[in-house]
Amino acid sequence: xxxxxxxxLLCRLRQKAGRTQDEQADAINAVSGRPTITRREINRYxxxxxxxxxxxxxxxxxxxxxxxxxxxREAAAARARRRNARRQEEEQDDVKRRTLLGSAxxxxxxxxxxxxxxxxxxSRGGKxxxxxxxxxxxxxxxxxxxxxxxxALQLQGEVEAHLDAITAALPRAGxxxxxxxxxxxxxxxxxGWVAWDLGDHARARSYYEITTDCAKAAGHPPLRALARAYxxxxxxxxxxxxxxxxxxxxxxxxxxxxxxxAWVHGRLAEEAASTGDESYALRALDRARTAYxxxxxxxxxxxxxxxxPYRLDALALSVYGLLGRPELAETASHAVDRLGRExxxxxxxxxxxxxxxxxxxxxxxxxxxxxxxxxxxxxxRLTTMGKTRAQAVATQLPDRERExxxxxxxxxx
Numbered sequence: 001x002x003x004x005x006x007x008x009l010l011c012r013l014r015q016k017a018g019r020t021q022d023e024q025a026d027a028i029n030a031v032s033g034r035p036t037i038t039r040r041e042i043n044r045y046x047x048x049x050x051x052x053x054x055x056x057x058x059x060x061x062x063x064x065x066x067x068x069x070x071x072x073r074e075a076a077a078a079r080a081r082r083r084n085a086r087r088q089e090e091e092q093d094d095v096k097r098r099t100l101l102g103s104a105x106x107x108x109x110x111x112x113x114x115x116x117x118x119x120x121x122x123s124r125g126g127k128x129x130x131x132x133x134x135x136x137x138x139x140x141x142x143x144x145x146x147x148x149x150x151x152a153l154q155l156q157g158e159v160e161a162h163l164d165a166i167t168a169a170l171p172r173a174g175x176x177x178x179x180x181x182x183x184x185x186x187x188x189x190x191x192g193w194v195a196w197d198l199g200d201h202a203r204a205r206s207y208y209e210i211t212t213d214c215a216k217a218a219g220h221p222p223l224r225a226l227a228r229a230y231x232x233x234x235x236x237x238x239x240x241x242x243x244x245x246x247x248x249x250x251x252x253x254x255x256x257x258x259x260x261x262a263w264v265h266g267r268l269a270e271e272a273a274s275t276g277d278e279s280y281a282l283r284a285l286d287r288a289r290t291a292y293x294x295x296x297x298x299x300x301x302x303x304x305x306x307x308x309p310y311r312l313d314a315l316a317l318s319v320y321g322l323l324g325r326p327e328l329a330e331t332a333s334h335a336v337d338r339l340g341r342e343x344x345x346x347x348x349x350x351x352x353x354x355x356x357x358x359x360x361x362x363x364x365x366x367x368x369x370x371x372x373x374x375x376x377x378x379x380x381r382l383t384t385m386g387k388t389r390a391q392a393v394a395t396q397l398p399d400r401e402r403e404x405x406x407x408x409x410x411x412x413x
Contacts, residue, residue: 004048004078004082005074005077005078006048006051006074006077006078007045007046007047008046009074010045010046010060011046013060013064013066014042014046014064017063020039021039021043021046022039024039024063025041025042028056028059028060028063032056034369036368036369036372037056050376050380051075051078051082052376053372053376053407054072054075054407055403055404056376057071057072057075058071128169128172128173128174128176130176132169133169133173133176133180136162136165136166136169136180137180139165140162140166140183140190140302140303141186141303141305143190144186144190144304144305144306145305146158147190147193147194152197152198156198159190163184163188166180166184166187167184170184178218178219178220181214181217181218181220182214182220182223185210185211185214185220185223185226185227186211186226186301186302188207188211189207189208189226189227189230189303192204192206192207192211192227192230192231193230193233195207196230196233197385204234205231208227208230211226211227212227215227221252222251222257222301224248224251225251225260225264226248228244228245228248228251229245229248229263229264229267232244232245232248232267232271238271238274238275241271242268242271242275245264245267245268246268248264249261249265249268252264256296256299256300256301257301258291258292258294258296259291259292259295259297259304259307260301260304260307261288261291262289262291262292263304263307263311264288265285265287265291266285266288266315266316266319267315269284269285269288269319270315273318273319273322273323276323278323281323282319282323285315285319288312288315289316292309292312309338310335311347313334313350313353314347314350315353316331317332317335317353317356317357320357321360328360329357329358329361329362332354332358332361333366335350335357336354336358336370339354348374348385351370352374352386352388352389354370354374355367355371355389356396358370359396359397364398367396367397368398368404371393371397371408374389374390375390375407375408378390378408379411387411387412388412390408390409391409391412393408394409394412
């Protein structure tokens with residue numbers, strides 16, 4: 001059942017045309033001249049799970065005998081309703097958070113910024129039950145997963161609210177103090193990443209510094225690796241970024257850190273490839289894959305949940321693309337097969353790297369299809385890394401896809 005006026009409109013238009021969802025997809029593809037829309041996507045549109053991009057809306061309109069401008073206006077109104085609803089939810093969450101915390105952060109009230117309040121809480125002791133501690137730890141991991149599906153602006157409020165919740169709990173942590181300190185560091189590192197994505201680099205550095213403080217307080221080196229690996233994205237010099245990542249790699253050695261090691265070595269491979277150091281990049285990528293193969297993906301740190309097989313594929317594609325390696329096309333094809341029906345739900349980074357790899361490898365039809373999926377994802381959750389990949393994909397699209405290229409270049413601007 002549709003959950004939005006625009007979704008209901010799309011459903012009515014299809015029914016008025018006397019088409020099934022499969023037939024509607026065929027009709028839209030006939031207008032566009034490309035087999036890019038599936039029944040599954042029609043179903044998502046009609047249930048309000050996704051709003052088509054403007055160029056897809058235009059094709060839907062033509063297939064239903066309507067002026068594209070009319071349906072595009074309705075789509076724009078639907079996007080505005082979603083933005084307003086999201087803002088209202090964030091405001092309500094903020095009120096709930098403030099009510100929940102109340103005076104729990106007594107003594108930290110003079111601290112203005114979240115990392116300052118956390119620094120104060122690290123110096124205190126107390127008691128909290130195991131269930132509450134586990135919920136706070138799990139939430140920290142969930143936020144790292146949500147990073148792939150939300151914009152930085154959407155994620156910022158959730159991350160800082162959770163950091164405040166952990167800060168409030170730390171003085172009462174008791175036997176759970178170490179676990180909560182680690183969760184606080186994981187959350188602070190993500191807050192730093194979000195701040196960097198929003199262009200506030202000074203704020204990002206402050207969060208990374210408090211992450212390092214949490215690592216020291218908990219005796220947990222992988223937290224320092226997390227902060228270093230995030231910070232490496234904001235380092236303009238690839239050689240300096242590689243040095244930072246080498247330091248991070250030393251902090252994720254040993255049992256229980258394999259997934260973290262896979263990410264750090266994958267990032268190291270990416271930076272080495274950007275400097276043209278092919279042999280080092282390929283060795284680092286091989287170490288990343290080996291570490292991931294031996295990882296315990298359910299029993300390691302909470303934050304490593306974002307490091308899925310798709311993320312590893314994206315890193316490999318980035319490395320092979322930067323180096324111009326022949327493995328690029330085969331790896332891209334394997335990544336498409338691995339994602340299968342989950343392709344539209346993949347993160348922006350994964351889709352961007354996959355689209356770029358397919359286009360660079362010469363698989364234009366598949367590359368254009370994934371580029372459209374990437375455009376849809378980028379429209380709903382634009383990030384700094386998404387902008388970079390939008391520009392790269394736009395420059396590789398064939399001439400017949402000028403409209404899609406311009407669409408992506410608008411994101412990159």
